[in-house]
Amino acid sequence: MAVKKKAKVTVVDTFQWKGINRKGGKVSGELQGVSLVDVKAELRKQGVNVTRINKKAKPLFSFGNTVSAMDIAIVSRQIATMLGAGVALVQSLQLIAKSSEKAPLRELMTAIASEVSTGTPLSKTLRGYPKYFDDLYCDLVDAGEESGSLETIYDRISIYKEKSEALKSKIKKAMFYPAAVLSVAFVVTMLLLLFVIPQFQDIFAGFGAELPAFTLFVLAISDAVQAYWYIILAAIVAAVMLFKRAHLKSQKVRDNTDKFVLKIPVISTILDKAAVARFARTLSTTFAAGIPLVDALISAAGASGNYVYRSAIFNIRTEVMAGMQINIAMKTTGAFPDMVSQMVMIGEESGDLDGMLSKVADIYEQQVDDAVDALTSLLEPMIMVVLGIVVGGLIVAMYLPIFQLGSVIG
Numbered sequence: 001m002a003v004k005k006k007a008k009v010t011v012v013d014t015f016q017w018k019g020i021n022r023k024g025g026k027v028s029g030e031l032q033g034v035s036l037v038d039v040k041a042e043l044r045k046q047g048v049n050v051t052r053i054n055k056k057a058k059p060l061f062s063f064g065n066t067v068s069a070m071d072i073a074i075v076s077r078q079i080a081t082m083l084g085a086g087v088a089l090v091q092s093l094q095l096i097a098k099s100s101e102k103a104p105l106r107e108l109m110t111a112i113a114s115e116v117s118t119g120t121p122l123s124k125t126l127r128g129y130p131k132y133f134d135d136l137y138c139d140l141v142d143a144g145e146e147s148g149s150l151e152t153i154y155d156r157i158s159i160y161k162e163k164s165e166a167l168k169s170k171i172k173k174a175m176f177y178p179a180a181v182l183s184v185a186f187v188v189t190m191l192l193l194l195f196v197i198p199q200f201q202d203i204f205a206g207f208g209a210e211l212p213a214f215t216l217f218v219l220a221i222s223d224a225v226q227a228y229w230y231i232i233l234a235a236i237v238a239a240v241m242l243f244k245r246a247h248l249k250s251q252k253v254r255d256n257t258d259k260f261v262l263k264i265p266v267i268s269t270i271l272d273k274a275a276v277a278r279f280a281r282t283l284s285t286t287f288a289a290g291i292p293l294v295d296a297l298i299s300a301a302g303a304s305g306n307y308v309y310r311s312a313i314f315n316i317r318t319e320v321m322a323g324m325q326i327n328i329a330m331k332t333t334g335a336f337p338d339m340v341s342q343m344v345m346i347g348e349e350s351g352d353l354d355g356m357l358s359k360v361a362d363i364y365e366q367q368v369d370d371a372v373d374a375l376t377s378l379l380e381p382m383i384m385v386v387l388g389i390v391v392g393g394l395i396v397a398m399y400l401p402i403f404q405l406g407s408v409i410g
Helices: 036-045 069-084 089-099 103-117 122-126 135-147 150-204 213-249 251-261 267-288 293-303 307-321 326-333 338-350 353-409
Strands: 013-020 026-033 049-055
Touching (some): 013 036, 036 049, 069 089, 069 103, 069 150, 089 103, 103 122, 135 150, 150 213, 150 267, 150 353, 213 251, 251 267, 251 307, 267 293, 267 307, 307 326, 326 338
Antiparallel strands (some): 013 026, 013 049
C-alpha cells in the first residue's frame, strides 16, 4: 500500500505597503504573499516603487474569525460554479481568495492557489491542510482529477458539504434545547438558594414555632449551598473538564458515550436518523464519484458520527468484500431500518445505487428536520413547566410556615 506524502504547507502573510506609482503619485495598500520578496516583485510588476513595506501583525484574539466547515462548503460551491462557467481552476481559486472577507480564509485560498499554479495537483495541495479538508474531500477531488470531471465532482462535493452542514446544524439545535432547560433550571435554583431563601430564613428565626418538614429540607439545602457553593461549582467544572479530556483521549469513552446517547428518549430517534442520513449521503457521493464501494464504505463509516453505526458499516464492508450484496449485509447488522435495506436492494438491481442512496439521504434528512422542529415545539413549554416546578416548589416551601401561622391565628 502506497504511503501518501503530505504536501508542504505554504504560509501566506499579509503585508502593508506604501510606494509611488508610475505617475509619481503616492499609493498604499495591503497585499498577500509567501514572503516580502515575492510581494515586492508583484508590486514592481504593477508599476509601484515601494518605499515602505512590513508584515501586518496578526490580532491577539480572533474570535469568530476562523475558517469554519460552513466556509469550506461555501468555497466548494463557488469552485463548482466557476468551473461550470468555464473559469480555469487557478483563476477560480485566486478570485475566491480575493473576494473572501475573512482574513484566514483569504490566506488559505491564496496559499492553495499559489501552490496549484506551480503545477501541483489540487488534491495533493488540499492534503496539506487536513484541518480544513479531510481524506474524503481530498479523495473525491483526486477522483475528479483522475477522471477529468473535476467540475462534476465539485458539484457533488458542494452538495455533500451543504447537506452535511445543514444536518450538523439540526443536530446541534436538537441537543441545545435539553441543555438549555437544565442550565436555566440550575442557574435559577442556585440564585434562589443563595439570595432569596436566606431572606426568609431571617424571618422564620423569630417565629418560635416548628417549621414544616418541606421548609426545613429547603432551608438545609440553602445552608449547604451557601457554605459549599464554591466546592459545588469546582466539582461541576472539574467533572466537565475530566469528561472532555477522557472523551478526547480514550476511544472507549467515546464509544460508550455514543452508545449512551442512542438510549436517550427523543434525542436517540434524531441521532439514529441523522446517522442513516450521513451514511447514505456519503456513500452516494463517493460511489457516484467512481470510488470503489469497499473504499466508499470506509468514508461512510467515518461520516456516520456514531460508534454503533460505524461498527455496523465496517461489518457491512467485511461482508461485501466476501461477495455479499450490500442490502443483505445491511440487514444482517440490524442497525438499519428495513426501508433503507429495501431501497438499497432496488438501487443495486436497477444499477442506480448512488441515486437511490441519495433519495434515502433526502428522506432521512427531512425526517431529522421534522423531528427537531417537533422537539423544539415540545421543549418550549417544557422549559416553562420545569422552571415553574423548581421556582414554585421553592416559593411554596417558604410560604408554608406563613400559611400555617395564618391558620393558627385565625
